[in-house]
Amino acid sequence: MKLASSMLSLLMVATSLLAEEGEPRLDDPVAPKAIPVEPEAPLGLQDLTPDIDAQPGVTHFGKISVVGSRQVIRGGIASIAENLRVQLNSLTGDNDRKLQIPIIIRLYGKEGDKERKENLVSEIVDIQGQYQLRLHIHLAKGVDNRRLRYHLMELLLYERGLGAGQNVEDDERVLVKPWLIVGMLEALDIKAGTAEKKIYQADLPYFKILPLDQVFAASEAEWQAMQGRKPLAFRAISGAMVNALLRQPDGRSSISNYLADVATFKGEMENLMRKHFPGMNKSQNSLEKWVDLEMAELGTAHMTDVYSIVDTDRRLESILVLRYQDPERGAVSVGIDGYQEVLKLEPAERFNAVAGARAELERLSYRCFPTYRPLLGEYAEILRELAEGEDKEISTRLKNLSDVRMKFQAAGKRVRDYLDWFYITQSHDVSGAFKEYRELSDALKREAMRPSSQDSTEQYLDQVQKIFGGE
Secondary structure, three states, X not given: OHHHHHHHHHHHHHHHHHHHOOOOOOOOOOOOEEEOOOXXXXXXXXXXXXXXXXXXXXXXXXXXXXXXXXXXXXXXXXXXXXXXXXXXXXXXXXXXXXXXXXEEEEEEOOOOOOOOOOOEXXXXXXXXXXXXXXXXXXXXXXXXXXXXXXXXXXXXXXXHHHOOOOOOOOOOOOOOOHXXXXXXXXXXXXXXXXXXXXXXXXXXXXXXXXXXXXXXXXXXXXXXXXXXXXXXXXXXXXXXXXXXXXXXXOHHHHHHHHHHHHOOOOOOHHHHHHHHOOOOOOOHHHHHHHHHHHHHHHXXXXXXXXXXXXXXXXXXXXXXXXXXXXXXXXEEEEEHHHHHHHHOOOHHHHHHHHHHHHHHHHHHHHHXXXXXXHHHHXXXXXXXXXXXXXXXXXHHHHHHHHHHHHHHHHHHHHHHHHHHHHHHHOOOOOOOHHHHHHHHXXXXXXXXXXXXXXXXXXXXXXHHHHHHHOO
């Protein structure tokens, strides 16, 4: 009994020493003073109460701390948060920037628990003059990767808005609007080459669907309540706006300074843009034109963009057309199956008849679905033979190529139908977890870092987790 009492005393001393050194404490006895993230208080925060009998594990990543649940979940969330911080620093040209305010992510419950009204809630607290940024996550429905990235970016932007010693008066509202959070995430995806170009290529009147002033003014609740094509318009406009800011002269340093002011700025958003991007006219009409031009630029297809199976076959079908003139100088167009008519032409006419198809076929080969490249090579060989007036069993070869294309299309349709079925019957939220899993798996294969199931370190950590942190 004396030994247990001594150990408890030592633990209390060590805890107080850690607090004196500045380590963030979730159980600080001083009642925190909240700074509202939105005009209304975060919903459901009062329901996210930890188990007072549990001793939650903690995973640290610099000033990012994840508390609760199992180590593998904590480590994954901490890694996502740290990667997002590094990507944001790179985007704004602040590669060496460190967090000035601790970010604490608290995990509650486990998957399968009773669902809560709010599974993710963020807040800013002031503890004896020191800010903390907190994100509360209940695991009843797992972790929605899209919402997790949104709230992590939200906290990272608040950290930039408060971490440089910005003065905040009592009861003063600190606010980062959803358009900027969504826009910054979209800009990261654009830089990484993972953005969905289709939203910028869609021929939709985004500003008629959602005017620019509504994009700037929308709260998180209003954004989440958007229906129909409005969420797509919000995402496209926000992404194009932030990307356009980054593309201005000294865009990276200017956006860094802009982010330092935006959380505590009072006034019209256009005025803050005018301050940090003086080279642009920031009237609402000019902003709309600016964003329209940026969306057109983002929607431009690049040589590395690959067509789907359906798009590749549709484009191939439109290319395989032979054009020539009849004796009366009238224009004639026939599919490649009518190649025998071309063989009857003079050499110069044969060459001209297949020239357009050969050029388009070469361009398609750069962006076709990979499995189509051998087929395009065979079609190119057939067109070459037609130009030279040769017929090396072209009819049989065309039939074989047509059969292969039909099999490709059938396989592509089966994959699409299966994914649709899975989405409808199995998926409740599009979390992006499978994409994250594939990226992690590929990285482990490249670096040969995958541990074996009998790894001694893994077994040791499992034992430590059972003793100190529970399952």
